[in-house]
Amino acid sequence: MDLAGFEELLTSDGARLLDELPPYDEATALGVAEAARRRGLPDGLVAVAMTQQRLRARAVTKFGAAAGRMFFTPEGLEQATRPEVAARHARRFADADLGRVADLCCGIGGELSALAGVGTEVLAIDRDPLTCAVAKSNVAALGLAGVRVVCADVVGTDLAGQQAAFIDPARRGGPGGRRTFDPSSFSPPYDVVLNLARDVGALGAKLAPGLPHHLIPPGVEAEWVSVDGAVVECALWFGPLASGVARRATLLSGQGSVADLTGDGVDRAPVGPVHRYLYEPDGAVIRAGLVAEAAAQVGGTLVDSSIAYVTADGLVATPFLTAYEVSDVMPFGLKRLRTVLRDRGVGRLTVKKRGSAIEPESLRRQLRLDGPEEATVVLTRVAGEPTMLLVRRV
Ligand SMILES: C[S@@+](CC[C@H](N)C(=O)[O-])C[C@H]1O[C@@H](n2cnc3c(N)ncnc32)[C@H](O)[C@@H]1O
Incomplete structure (x- = not known):
């Protein structure tokens, strides 16, 4: 899906087609496409609408019923923060009384939706034009107030007037766009995150769970989050967003339970024989x-x-x-x-x-x-x- 194709989906013909497409699978896809073409709709639009409908179906596990109103790209859906995790991020900003936040590398809008949900004014920035168009459509589709989406590189963007920022670098900087585990290959790289923290002060950063501890500056809270036992991120909290503990493990369950354990991450448990x-x-x-x-x-x-x-x-x-x-x-x-x-x-x-x-x-x-x-x-x-x-x- 390219930007022109996505824009066609937002026309009245595109929106009607997307609304009316029946659920389909591999076995029924050809018949569904043929029926849409018989209505005189161009092949390109039918293909984009069918892709979008499949993405919406896939997104239900992450976004629940809201997925049916939202728009996605395949990478945007995969990389978007799930709502229960984004809601906890947003709560940190609200609890620290930070009401104007820049959502850097906003993707299709996982974080900005949660920030807007707690009444934050959001300046959302992503450098990919299609991703920005999708994020804007999600702002409209979800009826979010106080969000401005800007297409730009976050490196060097003027953040004057923002009280805080959240950054979620892409982890697909490896050869051929493959997933990378090396923080210096993230886009933007880890040193940009650290520079931002120096400039903005109040910064949250979502990073890969494998972030080496020695790369975490002193005074920063590092929070590893798991959902139903799967570790989904290491979030770093700088300045007033840090709670004063060095390390936190936050366990979320699909049922909505939350448990967290904190410490300095340096104690070692004693070793002993196997017990019962x-x-x-x-x-x-x-x-x-x-x-x-x-x-x-x-x-x-x-x-x-x-x-x-x-x-x-x-x-x-x-x-x-x-x-x-x-x-x-x-x-x-x-x-x-x-x-x-x-x-x-x-x-x-x-x-x-x-x-x-x-x-x-x-x-x-x-x-x-x-x-x-x-x-x-x-x-x-x-x-x-x-x-x-x-x-x-x-
Ligand atoms: C992990 S995704 C963000 C997901 C988002 N937080 C969400 O919850 O939906 C990373 C995004 O960073 C964007 N990106 C990567 N490098 C960038 C840069 N230098 N400036 C702006 N955006 C960038 C990519 O286009 C991608 O959409």
Whole structure:
């Protein structure tokens, strides 16, 4: 979809076609396109409308019912911040009483929608003309007040009059537009983010979860966010947007629950033998370096100094750790595992691993299991030794 095609979609013909297109899949797509063409609509417009309708259908998992009114590009949808996460970002600005915010690299408008939702005046900037057109259409479609979308490079843009800024650099700066994990290859690169923080003072930045801790300046709050166990971002909060803690792990669930754990990210949990329960920390806790803080909640120790599995005798419910009851602890060995699992009639095996190079699929193939029972094996290191734990999720 190019800008001209998208603009055609916004004409009355385009809007009517998009409204009237029935849901379709691969099997029915040709028939739906043919029916639209019989109405005298140009092929190009039919193709753009069908793509938009498919994107709307895909966007429902991220944007819920609002997706049916919104506009997307494939990359814009993939990169947009989900509403529950953007709402938390926006709340930080509102709580700090920052009412005029520049949304830099605004994409199709995930962040700006949430900022407008808390009554913030937003100057939204993106350098891609199609993305800006889509963002403007979303502002109109969602009836957002106080948002101005400007097509420009954020590097060097005058932010005079803004009280704060949020920046969400694109992570597709790798060769051929591939995803990159190197902050200096983000667009704009990480040093632009740090310079902005110096200039603007109050800055929020959404970065990849793998951001190395040593790149985080002192005094900045780094918050790793997971949604239903999947880590989605590392947000940095500068100046008045920082709450005073160095590291935070925020766990959101699709059901709307929120839990957060804070600390300085430097404590290390003690190491000890495997106890009755094995606890697996949420990814946000691990990325934030807060495993020691989570382990303290269950009175636990680590199975190995370099492995983020916690073990304890007691069962304590905490959102930060998933608990498993341990039935067997064995040195790693294929034959041994096969014998134990066959004796128990196990046909289906879940493999969890941390600190082991074994590929779960190839392990399952080599075990050639057959039986009615299910089991979970954890492949890890205990005090440096490759070890297998048979566990059951509590
Ligand atoms: C990760 S997306 C932003 C997603 C957005 N926050 C949202 O929630 O929908 C990154 C965006 O940055 C834009 N971009 C990359 N480099 C830029 C630059 N130097 N100036 C302005 N925009 C830029 C891209 O066009 C892309 O739309």
